[in-house]
Amino acid sequence: MSFLDANGTRIHYQRSGPDDDRGAPVVVFVHGLAVDNLASLYLWMAAPAAAEGFDAVFYDLRGHGRSGRPETGYALTDFTTDLHALLDGLDIERPVHLVGSSFGGTIAFEYAARHPEHVASVVSIDSGPATERWATLTRYALQQLVDSAVERLAVETPQEMYAGIAAAEGLHTAKKFKSAYKVLTSAPILEEMFAGPFLPVERIATIDCPVLSIVGSSGVHQDDPRGLERLLPDCTTEIVSGGGHYLLTEQPHAIRDTVLGWVADRETAEARAA
Amino acid sequence: MTDTTEQATLADPTTAEVFETVSTMLKDILAEAEVDDVEITMDSGITEDLELESIDLVTLASRLAERYGEQVNLAEFLAEMELDEIISLTVGSLVRYVVSSL
Numbered sequence: 001m002s003f004l005d006a007n008g009t010r011i012h013y014q015r016s017g018p019d020d021d022r023g024a025p026v027v028v029f030v031h032g033l034a035v036d037n038l039a040s041l042y043l044w045m046a047a048p049a050a051a052e053g054f055d056a057v058f059y060d061l062r063g064h065g066r067s068g069r070p071e072t073g074y075a076l077t078d079f080t081t082d083l084h085a086l087l088d089g090l091d092i093e094r095p096v097h098l099v100g101s102s103f104g105g106t107i108a109f110e111y112a113a114r115h116p117e118h119v120a121s122v123v124s125i126d127s128g129p130a131t132e133r134w135a136t137l138t139r140y141a142l143q144q145l146v147d148s149a150v151e152r153l154a155v156e157t158p159q160e161m162y163a164g165i166a167a168a169e170g171l172h173t174a175k176k177f178k179s180a181y182k183v184l185t186s187a188p189i190l191e192e193m194f195a196g197p198f199l200p201v202e203r204i205a206t207i208d209c210p211v212l213s214i215v216g217s218s219g220v221h222q223d224d225p226r227g228l229e230r231l232l233p234d235c236t237t238e239i240v241s242g243g244g245h246y247l248l249t250e251q252p253h254a255i256r257d258t259v260l261g262w263v264a265d266r267e268t269a270e271a272r273a274a
Numbered sequence: 275m276t277d278t279t280e281q282a283t284l285a286d287p288t289t290a291e292v293f294e295t296v297s298t299m300l301k302d303i304l305a306e307a308e309v310d311d312v313e314i315t316m317d318s319g320i321t322e323d324l325e326l327e328s329i330d331l332v333t334l335a336s337r338l339a340e341r342y343g344e345q346v347n348l349a350e351f352l353a354e355m356e357l358d359e360i361i362s363l364t365v366g367s368l369v370r371y372v373v374s375s376l
Contacts, residue, residue, distance in 0.1 A: 001336050042349065044353055047350035172361060179327075
């Protein structure tokens with residue numbers, strides 16, 4: 001396990017790749033909000049990314065996994081500042097490929113808009129940039145989760161609640177619920193994350209690096225799966241048939257192949273252009 | 275009657291040694307999450323019985339690589355599995371993987 005102090009918070013990260021990683025393409029994997037930590041990406045991407053010759057970086061967002069949990073500082077810009085400080089702390093100077101799942105993709109877009117010189121490409125896994133609509137929907141979903149837990153905990157113990165969820169929806173869902181409840185009740189994410197202001201659409205539209213938007217046909221973009229293509233100048237959409245929001249855990253190997261194959265192609269295209 | 279549980283494979287000295295090492299690592303990881311006094315056997319389910327989180331597997335991967343060297347690459351072992359397979363892993367299956375990598 002490795003830790004680094006970035007932006008005043010202890011950040012847990014894992015780095016895997018070739019022994020001599022100078023010159024290797026850098027891929028930074030960014031996980032989702034509340035239900036997630038670096039493990040979901042690490043488990044399925046770390047070994048294959050290293051085998052592909054990538055210098056792969058995985059990290060726990062503040063308030064998540066094994067990273068620090070400051071009492072305050074959960075606006076979107078706190079997360080992009082952490083990412084900037086992490087890259088700086090790891091002495092990564094070349095532009096990186098950002099792979100973000102769910103909220104991780106939102107961070108990736110925000111970072112690409114604010115620091116375009118540091119980003120080679122963005123892969124968004126059922127995600128999109130921060131907008132008022134994103135804030136409303138995400139906040140609502142997370143608030144529902146907390147409210148349902150509070151309601152249940154009034155009549156049952158935490159153990160009974162998790163056992164009940166596990167029996168009804170499986171162990172994995174119970175674990176996600178447990179993680180989200182812990183994260184959302186121990187850090188003021190709901191209060192600070194969605195207050196905005198968010199970057200105007202015109203600013204988001206300046207993200208001109210190659211973007212791959214992987215969307216589940218039943219995911220958050222089901223009503224408009226190719227919306228990002230209209231917004232961004234260099235965006236490709238891959239629609240995963242039958243996929244929901246949690247594409248990575250639903251179809252880990254297909255998503256892995258799509259993500260790593262696309263990043264490898266970007267590197268080939270760049271080498272050819274140079 | 276033949277004992278068909280995974281526990282019986284501890285008759286092999288290498289397996290027994292790896293089991294001890296993995297059990298100690300898992301107990302340390304669980305203790306960091308303030309879970310103490312867990313009984314670990316080869317048949318323990320890592321999720322159902324030990325309630326390990328997926329991030330605990332990331333920590334275990336690091337510690338196994340530190341202890342046995344890079345040839346024990348737990349991330350590589352897990353990367354080919356579906357989520358359900360990872361959730362239903364037993365301590366015995368982790369131990370067998372480590373033994374097979376040495």
